Amino acid sequence: MTQALKEALVRYTDARGGADGAYATAVDGLYLMRASGEALPTARVYRPALCVVVQGAKQVLLGEAAFDYTEGQALVVSVELPVLGKVTRASAQRPFLGLNLDLDVGILREVMAQLDPPPRPGPGRLGLFVGGLGEALADCVLRLLRLLDTPEAVPVLYPGLMREIGYWLLAGPHAGEVCKIALASGPTQRIAEAIRLLREDIARPVRIGQLAAAANMSPSSFHQHFKTLTSMTPLQYQKQLRLLEARRLMLAGQANAAAAAYRVGYESASQFSREYARMFGAPPRRDVACARAPAMPA
Known part of the structure; x- marks a missing residue:
């Protein structure tokens, strides 16, 4: 399956000229990446997403924490996080190949509502983790990639494929972390609401009381949950x-x-x-x- 993913990514990036970079696609929220060498870190804000390395290796830095992932592994992000990312293994002969897929929180919630029993959230941890992709999830990702051959089919087939991806994430070994993305009233989503306020007007000074109220938490509880999830203080x-x-x-x-x-x-x-x-x-x-x-x- 990994070989099929490699061939698909090479084909789709070659069709764009084979240059290094990140490519938006006809599938909303799906981005393809290719790099022919190691590069300086780039900074961006990750949304809830599934980030897959198909060839090569990458490192993501969140505060003081470093997350390395390589071929056949994925990084799952549960909340909007400002990170530094860099390709750590790539060459012209074996370029880095990867993809990022924004997760549809609404679809995740629909899938979790149908699970019996639903997964239970695990203990408080950072809002991202690395795990193996697995054959079932890799198959879903490959079929999603192949939709790029028939863009007119995307509106019809995309929701079903996202449901499959949601199922395998919620039924997998990291279900306790993934389910936090789908819990509308859990700490992760309450902190996400505070993050939304921070992003709406980044020039405004941080007011912990206002952010804690948006998260429906006491200031001390908010501060603790925020740092657990993001590794940073709100400031x-x-x-x-x-x-x-x-x-x-x-x-x-x-x-x-x-x-x-x-x-x-x-x-x-x-x-x-x-x-x-x-x-x-x-x-x-x-x-x-x-x-x-x-x-x-x-």
């Missing part, structure tokens, strides 16, 4: 969101460093520059210049 989480958005603005040519800092809520340009360099490894101007420079051949 640290917001800082990463601000820096990611500032970088996006600069890369898009929509703001210089000073303007980007102001738009995301920084009052001190020097503080912004220090925290930016700490996260991305270089001051804003140098980092953006490097990110825009053409990649060297692998």
Whole structure:
């Protein structure tokens, strides 16, 4: 099955020219990735998703925690998280091949409602984990990929395939973690509501009382659950969101460093520059210049 996935990903990325990068597809929320060499970490906010490595290896950093996954393994993300990701094994002869699939929380809830008995949530942990893909789940992913050959079939067949993917995730060895995504009133979804508020206006100062109220928790309980799920305090989480958005603005040519800092809520340009360099490894101007420079051949 892994070989079939490799062949499919090579074919679909070759059809886009075979260049390194991430490719959106006709399937909403499905992205294909290819890299012919190791690269500097890239920062982004992960939504609830299934991230699969088909060839090569990748590392994701969440706060101080590192998660490595390789061929035949998947990273499952249960809540929106700002992370750094980098390809750690790839070459021109054996490029990194992977895919990210956004999970449909509504479909997961429908599937879990039909399970008897439904899985029980496990103890509080970080909002992502690595596990084996398994043959049944790999088969679903392969059939989802093959929908790209017939885009007109996507609206009809996509919901059923997502239900299958949801079933195997909820029936698998990590069901206790996956089910937290589907629990409408569980701590994971209550923290997700607070995260939504943080993302709506990242320039606004963090108010723990307001966030705790949105999560229907006491401030102390909210702080504990938030850090367990994200590995960060709300203030640290917001800082990463601000820096990611500032970088996006600069890369898009929509703001210089000073303007980007102001738009995301920084009052001190020097503080912004220090925290930016700490996260991305270089001051804003140098980092953006490097990110825009053409990649060297692998």
